[in-house]
Amino acid sequence: MNRDWIATARTLSEALPYLQRYDGATVVIKFGGHAMGDDEAMEKFARDIVLMKQCNVHPVIVHGGGPMINDLLKRLDIQSDFVAGKRVTDEATVEVVEMVLTGRVNKRIVQAINAQGGKAVGLSGKDANLMVCDKALAQLTGPDGTVTEADLGFVGDPAEVNPDVVRTFLDSDFIPVIAPIGAGRNGETYNINGDTAAGAIAAAMKADRLLLLTDVAGVKDASGDVITSLSAEDVRRLTAEGVIAGGMIPKTETALAALDGGVRAVVILDGRAPHACLLELFTAHGAGSLIRN
Ligand SMILES: Nc1ncnc2c1ncn2[C@@H]1O[C@H](COP(=O)(O)OP(=O)(O)O)[C@@H](O)[C@H]1O
Numbered sequence: 001m002n003r004d005w006i007a008t009a010r011t012l013s014e015a016l017p018y019l020q021r022y023d024g025a026t027v028v029i030k031f032g033g034h035a036m037g038d039d040e041a042m043e044k045f046a047r048d049i050v051l052m053k054q055c056n057v058h059p060v061i062v063h064g065g066g067p068m069i070n071d072l073l074k075r076l077d078i079q080s081d082f083v084a085g086k087r088v089t090d091e092a093t094v095e096v097v098e099m100v101l102t103g104r105v106n107k108r109i110v111q112a113i114n115a116q117g118g119k120a121v122g123l124s125g126k127d128a129n130l131m132v133c134d135k136a137l138a139q140l141t142g143p144d145g146t147v148t149e150a151d152l153g154f155v156g157d158p159a160e161v162n163p164d165v166v167r168t169f170l171d172s173d174f175i176p177v178i179a180p181i182g183a184g185r186n187g188e189t190y191n192i193n194g195d196t197a198a199g200a201i202a203a204a205m206k207a208d209r210l211l212l213l214t215d216v217a218g219v220k221d222a223s224g225d226v227i228t229s230l231s232a233e234d235v236r237r238l239t240a241e242g243v244i245a246g247g248m249i250p251k252t253e254t255a256l257a258a259l260d261g262g263v264r265a266v267v268i269l270d271g272r273a274p275h276a277c278l279l280e281l282f283t284a285h286g287a288g289s290l291i292r293n
Pocket residue numbers: 032033034035064066085213214215216218219220221243244245246247248249
């Protein structure tokens with residue numbers, strides 16, 4: 001017999017303990033804009049998600065789309081800045097953010113999953129009040145240690161998360177795909193950082209795993225090597241030292257909040273790597289940086 005087929009069968013066989021471990025588990029996957037890549041990469045991601053569902057692991061996708069928002073803002077000649085990894089969002093910007101995330105990006109992922117035989121349903125935090133937000137304030141620590149608060153405009157922190165709608169979809173065999181847009185208490189629309197949204201949903205659902213897919217192999221130390229396993233304490237130290245910076249800050253903040261909220265473990269990994277989610281869940285190899293208490 002062709003040896004490749006035996007290798008394939010062996011791979012499947014070796015996955016058995018992992019399939020058993022994650023049987024019926026809820027896995028929240030943050031699919032970052034930088035992790036999305038081209039149509040071929042999207043197709044592979046979608047195929048892995050459908051395979052997970054077929055194996056009775058329940059994926060909940062929360063996506064980003066920062067680069068796609070940047071593209072449209074640029075075409076519209078709207079200037080945009082980030083503070084501590086979050087976009088300063090005025091009224092014109094939040095309109096564009098909602099259009100891009102709930103429209104183009106959300107439907108691209110839904111369509112890709114459905115093309116692989118899945119049953120994906122697109123939602124945003126506004127649907128069934130999934131994420132009701134309060135205005136977020138960024139805490140900035142100056143070189144002398146003084147903490148100031150920056151006004152980010154229509155950036156929201158999920159204050160109330162109602163995941164019933166997500167559970168209903170999971171029970172009915174659908175794959176929820178969620179855009180990080182929240183409802184304000186007075187009819188406002190809030191832009192939620194994708195990592196923050198994924199963490200809030202994972203905590204509300206007491207997910208077994210939160211996977212944060214990005215464009216780096218994991219959390220890197222001062223010499224640029226990926227740290228495969230970190231505690232909450234390690235994260236705090238590396239942030240204070242400035243080793244964790246920029247877009248990695250919302251990810252590690254999310255990881256700590258999710259662990260506090262009852263999520264069992266958080267993994268930050270490279271979503272552009274082939275079969276990143278399958279490697280992490282179903283092999284001994286694992287991938288990226290695992291953060292747990
Ligand atoms: N210690 C660190 N380890 C890894 N990446 C880091 C670190 N500190 C800052 N970063 C930056 O964080 C980026 C990931 O955040 P971001 O670009 O917002 O990703 P995404 O769009 O996937 O949410 C990396 O590309 C890297 O430039």
